[in-house]
Amino acid sequence: MAARASDEALSLTAAAAVERIAAGELSGAELFDLYRERAGNEDLGAFLWLSEAAADVPADAPLGGVPLAVKDVFCVEGVPSTAGSRILHGYRPPYTATAVERLAAAGAPMLGKTNMDEFAMGSSNENSAYGPVANPWDRERVPGGSSGGSAAAVAAGLAPWAIGTDTGGSVRQPASLCGIVGLKPTYGAVSRYGMIAFASSLDQCGPLTRDVTDAALLFRHMVGCDPCDSTSLDYPAEVPLPTAERLDGVRFGAPPELTGEGIEPGVLEVFNRVRTTIEELGGEVEDIALPHTAHGLAAYYVLAPAEASANLSRYDGVRYGMRAGDGDLLSLYEETRAEGFGDEVKRRIMLGTYALSSGYYEAYYGRAQRVRTKIAEDFRAAFERVDLVLTPTSPSVAFRLGERTSDPLSMYLSDYCAVPMSLAGIPAISIPGGLSDGLPVGIQLAGPAFSEPRILDAAHALERAVGFTGEPWRA
Amino acid sequence: MPEPVADRPYEPVIGLEIHVQLATRTKMFCGCALSFGEEPNTRTCPVCLGHPGVLPTVNAQAVHFALMIGLALGCEIAPRSLFHRKNYFYPDLPKGYQISQYDVPLARNGALGDVRIHRVHLEEDAAKLVHAGASGRIHGAAGSVVDFNRGGTPLVEIVTEPDLRSAAEASEWLRLLRATLRRMGVSDVNMEEGSLRCDANVSIRPAGEATLGTKAELKNMNSFRFLQRGIDAEIARQEQVVRGGGTVTQETLHFDPVTGDISSLRSKEEAHDYRYFPEPDLVPLAPTEAMLSRADDALPELPAARAERLERDLELAPETARLLAFRGELGDFFEAAVAAANGGGDGAVAGPRALASWVTVELVPRLGDTEPTESPVTPEALAKLAGMVSAKAVSQSAAKQVLDVMAIDGGDPEALIVERGLGMAAADELGAIVDGAIEQNAAAVEQIRSGNEKAIGAIVGAVMRETKGRADGGEVQRMIRQRLTVDG
Ligand SMILES: [Zn+2]
Numbered sequence: 001m002a003a004r005a006s007d008e009a010l011s012l013t014a015a016a017a018v019e020r021i022a023a024g025e026l027s028g029a030e031l032f033d034l035y036r037e038r039a040g041n042e043d044l045g046a047f048l049w050l051s052e053a054a055a056d057v058p059a060d061a062p063l064g065g066v067p068l069a070v071k072d073v074f075c076v077e078g079v080p081s082t083a084g085s086r087i088l089h090g091y092r093p094p095y096t097a098t099a100v101e102r103l104a105a106a107g108a109p110m111l112g113k114t115n116m117d118e119f120a121m122g123s124s125n126e127n128s129a130y131g132p133v134a135n136p137w138d139r140e141r142v143p144g145g146s147s148g149g150s151a152a153a154v155a156a157g158l159a160p161w162a163i164g165t166d167t168g169g170s171v172r173q174p175a176s177l178c179g180i181v182g183l184k185p186t187y188g189a190v191s192r193y194g195m196i197a198f199a200s201s202l203d204q205c206g207p208l209t210r211d212v213t214d215a216a217l218l219f220r221h222m223v224g225c226d227p228c229d230s231t232s233l234d235y236p237a238e239v240p241l242p243t244a245e246r247l248d249g250v251r252f253g254a255p256p257e258l259t260g261e262g263i264e265p266g267v268l269e270v271f272n273r274v275r276t277t278i279e280e281l282g283g284e285v286e287d288i289a290l291p292h293t294a295h296g297l298a299a300y301y302v303l304a305p306a307e308a309s310a311n312l313s314r315y316d317g318v319r320y321g322m323r324a325g326d327g328d329l330l331s332l333y334e335e336t337r338a339e340g341f342g343d344e345v346k347r348r349i350m351l352g353t354y355a356l357s358s359g360y361y362e363a364y365y366g367r368a369q370r371v372r373t374k375i376a377e378d379f380r381a382a383f384e385r386v387d388l389v390l391t392p393t394s395p396s397v398a399f400r401l402g403e404r405t406s407d408p409l410s411m412y413l414s415d416y417c418a419v420p421m422s423l424a425g426i427p428a429i430s431i432p433g434g435l436s437d438g439l440p441v442g443i444q445l446a447g448p449a450f451s452e453p454r455i456l457d458a459a460h461a462l463e464r465a466v467g468f469t470g471e472p473w474r475a
Numbered sequence: 476m477p478e479p480v481a482d483r484p485y486e487p488v489i490g491l492e493i494h495v496q497l498a499t500r501t502k503m504f505c506g507c508a509l510s511f512g513e514e515p516n517t518r519t520c521p522v523c524l525g526h527p528g529v530l531p532t533v534n535a536q537a538v539h540f541a542l543m544i545g546l547a548l549g550c551e552i553a554p555r556s557l558f559h560r561k562n563y564f565y566p567d568l569p570k571g572y573q574i575s576q577y578d579v580p581l582a583r584n585g586a587l588g589d590v591r592i593h594r595v596h597l598e599e600d601a602a603k604l605v606h607a608g609a610s611g612r613i614h615g616a617a618g619s620v621v622d623f624n625r626g627g628t629p630l631v632e633i634v635t636e637p638d639l640r641s642a643a644e645a646s647e648w649l650r651l652l653r654a655t656l657r658r659m660g661v662s663d664v665n666m667e668e669g670s671l672r673c674d675a676n677v678s679i680r681p682a683g684e685a686t687l688g689t690k691a692e693l694k695n696m697n698s699f700r701f702l703q704r705g706i707d708a709e710i711a712r713q714e715q716v717v718r719g720g721g722t723v724t725q726e727t728l729h730f731d732p733v734t735g736d737i738s739s740l741r742s743k744e745e746a747h748d749y750r751y752f753p754e755p756d757l758v759p760l761a762p763t764e765a766m767l768s769r770a771d772d773a774l775p776e777l778p779a780a781r782a783e784r785l786e787r788d789l790e791l792a793p794e795t796a797r798l799l800a801f802r803g804e805l806g807d808f809f810e811a812a813v814a815a816a817n818g819g820g821d822g823a824v825a826g827p828r829a830l831a832s833w834v835t836v837e838l839v840p841r842l843g844d845t846e847p848t849e850s851p852v853t854p855e856a857l858a859k860l861a862g863m864v865s866a867k868a869v870s871q872s873a874a875k876q877v878l879d880v881m882a883i884d885g886g887d888p889e890a891l892i893v894e895r896g897l898g899m900a901a902a903d904e905l906g907a908i909v910d911g912a913i914e915q916n917a918a919a920v921e922q923i924r925s926g927n928e929k930a931i932g933a934i935v936g937a938v939m940r941e942t943k944g945r946a947d948g949g950e951v952q953r954m955i956r957q958r959l960t961v962d963g
Binding site: 074075081083088091093094095097192193194195196197199200201227228229230231306307309310312313314315316318319320329333353356357358361365 | 521524525526527528529530531532533560562564566569570571572619621748750751752755756757758
């Protein structure tokens with residue numbers, strides 16, 4: 001394939017590539033090879049492992065063979081799956097995650113495994129045991145996290161699309177920082193089976209894509225009840241591809257709690273511009289109170305570590321992964337976990353263990369659960385008045401590598417606007433709203449449970465009007 | 476606890492915690508088949524090995540069995556019970572936590588007999604650790620290996636209120652529980668093999684006091700005998716402590732059945748903080764009306780009710796009724812024999828009491844280890860044999876000879892009696908034999924005539940020997956007396 005033709009193929013959105021393949025103008029295998037070559041030469045640190053060859057995909061498969069980058073948090077049979085942790089170095093699962101399996105069956109073969117914060121704990125990808133990932137917009141900056149590798153790969157054109165996981169913003173925040181689209185689905189919409197757990201009551205698998213249509217297309221083939229995941233649910237209907245170009249009559253609520261203090265001026269500027277765009281498209285934006293969301297981060301940093309402290313107990317050196325110690329049981333546990341886990345993971349295990357300890361449970365875990373219920377009630381009340389909640393995705397643009405590593409709290413604040421939706425279990429999307437000092441700013445739209453079609457439609461209309469053309473890899 | 480008084484009687488207070496392995500087809504939270512001594516680690520999958528990313532799914536059959544147990548024990552079933560994670564590190568616990576139920580168990584507030592049931596909940600079993608080396612424990616072992624076949628086996632935990640007052644009572648009640656669970660077909664309930672495990676909470680208090688003393692928990696006694704001996708030893712130990720002016724400390728104890736010693740496993744001070752919290756991977760367990768009625772419909776008549784019925788309706792002796800009710804299959808055999816006797820139509824039939832005696836006294840020892848369901852003697856054949864005895868068509872002792880044969884080869888009792896010439900001797904034949912016996916036992920005749928009635932036994936014995944038991948003892952006595960009176 002001539003250079004220009006390959007450039008052209010690489011510039012296609014995934015949905016456009018699927019169409020070309022269906023029309024016989026492109027083959028999935030060709031496209032796979034093009035991306036495989038690019039990914040093989042990347043120097044962002046986005047990939048941890050690459051597939052050797054494309055799986056055979058029938059040309060009439062709904063996703064045509066368009067390759068998929070998969071966050072390393074997903075187990076894939078026989079393929080190294082580390083969740084960005086040293087403790088799972090060399091671990092090759094005996095089974096494949098449901099989401100990966102469903103997408104492969106629909107015709108999206110795995111291109112490779114992407115880098116991530118260890119056990120999805122982080123907002124900059126700097127907590128990976130396998131090195132940081134550079135943001136393709138500015139290589140001195142972080143891509144966000146924890147799905148930093150997936151976001152950077154899509155933004156840099158190393159993959160047409162990717163999946164990641166979002167526990168408290170880990171799909172939306174890196175999508176925002178990398179100038180792409182990231183969708184966190186309704187809790188239960190996508191099976192968690194095979195996703196290496198961080199915080200089970202919050203973890204959801206979501207698409208990271210170049211545009212809203214791609215997100216809808218990928219999401220369509222991810223959803224559905226899975227007998228292996230008791231918390232998964234049937235999606236009410238097939239996910240339609242978005243078509244809306246206007247926002248007439250759509251009511252948006254902007255919560256002052258998430259759109260004021262603590263948000264960078266440059267981000268606020270983009271946010272306010274998008275507000276105006278919404279009104280130009282016929283939508284209405286009003287202020288809506290979400291009073292308890294101000295406590296979201298505090299509740300999140302009790303609940304998520306509590307669940308994580310139990311979820312990570314299985315890494316004990318007995319059955320798989322890394323093993324250290326002198327043979328004595330206690331030293332096996334202590335040495336394996338001391339050497340295998342990074343600092344942030346240890347910090348959260350300790351936080352969570354403390355929060356669940358007898359005598360502290362009510363004050364921490366019990367109280368955080370009540371805050372979580374209140375936040376869900378806030379959203380429920382809000383959705384009686386508005387269709388969608390509108391916020392910036394993250395309070396800032398991509399920050400510099402190393403800038404926040406010594407200050408966990410400032411790192412945690414990066415998910416300030418994303419965490420409340422996770423606690424409420426509701427869907428939210430991040431789409432690029434514009435640039436601030438040459439760096440992308442994400443806008444978040446959230447809706448009630450299972451309102452992804454409505455969110456995607458609104459995001460589609462907004463995306464067209466904003467006309468964001470960030471393709472740093474083409475520069 | 477009040478001042479110890481040397482001669483003041485103490486009363487033991489005992490509660491039991493029973494773990495029952497359910498006889499489901501698969502494990503509690505994965506699709507692995509349950510293991511019965513297979514090669515180690517051949518009944519495993521990513522879920523029960525605790526691989527990254529796996530999720531538990533609740534076994535519907537285990538829930539069904541647990542609901543049956545809850546209902547059989549007269550408990551209230553929780554409309555929404557919760558699974559929790561019980562966190563601790565041990566190599567036999569692959570996830571680092573056990574999925575169990577905590578503050579909202581599946582069922583509570585029931586009773587079996589006189590003992591109240593505190594709660595019934597579902598959980599998963601741990602794997603099996605094997606320690607190499609002399610100590611047999613993990614500390615000091617040369618090496619340890621884990622067999623995950625047992626890991627994830629469904630368990631029901633049953634906790635009683637402290638309503639038992641002696642080791643014998645505890646053991647007796649546990650037998651009732653075992654019979655009940657066996658009858659329901661929900662478990663193998665084998666203590667030696669670990670499908671039924673019992674811990675006992677033991678405390679003592681001055682007789683008549685209402686407050687409870689400090690309890691010690693006696694772990695894992697794997698037979699009824701050990702349970703009884705362990706509790707007795709612990710009661711004695713606590714009495715000694717208290718009478719010596721000491722106080723009982725709350726601790727977990729291990730009973731050594733070989734030496735009879737009790738040793739401390741861990742005391743309360745170093746107790747684990749299990750950091751229970753709701754299992755986020757599972758939704759609450761909310762039994763539907765259909766599930767509840769299905770569990771209710773699956774309940775057979777339970778041993779306690781059956782014993783009562785056998786005693787009341789069939790007028791069996793209490794011990795016999797209990798024996799038949801507690802050994803369900805034997806009870807089934809007996810009731811089939813009763814039904815066969817009643818359906819037999821013409822002729823004298825054996826009554827339930829006689830049949831019960833034929834089953835429990837005669838058949839059981841002849842069957843040895845053979846289960847009643849495998850018995851070569853069918854309930855119908857036994858009823859027929861017993862009926863022939865009642866009809867005096869065969870003597871008791873001849874019938875027992877026939878049963879000897881049937882217990883090995885089966886067969887029809889009537890045909891066997893004919894074939895072996897074991898039927899009652901005819902009147903003229905018997906008359907001739909009686910005459911002969913009188914003639915040959917002149918000394919006995921003399922004694923009878925001089926008033927020693929007991930001497931008749933020698934003549935009866937001679938007749939029975941001659942007829943090979945084909946005569947009725949009473950009838951023979953009557954004939955002897957008649958002849959001696961006539962002659963005299
Ligand atoms: Zn299994």
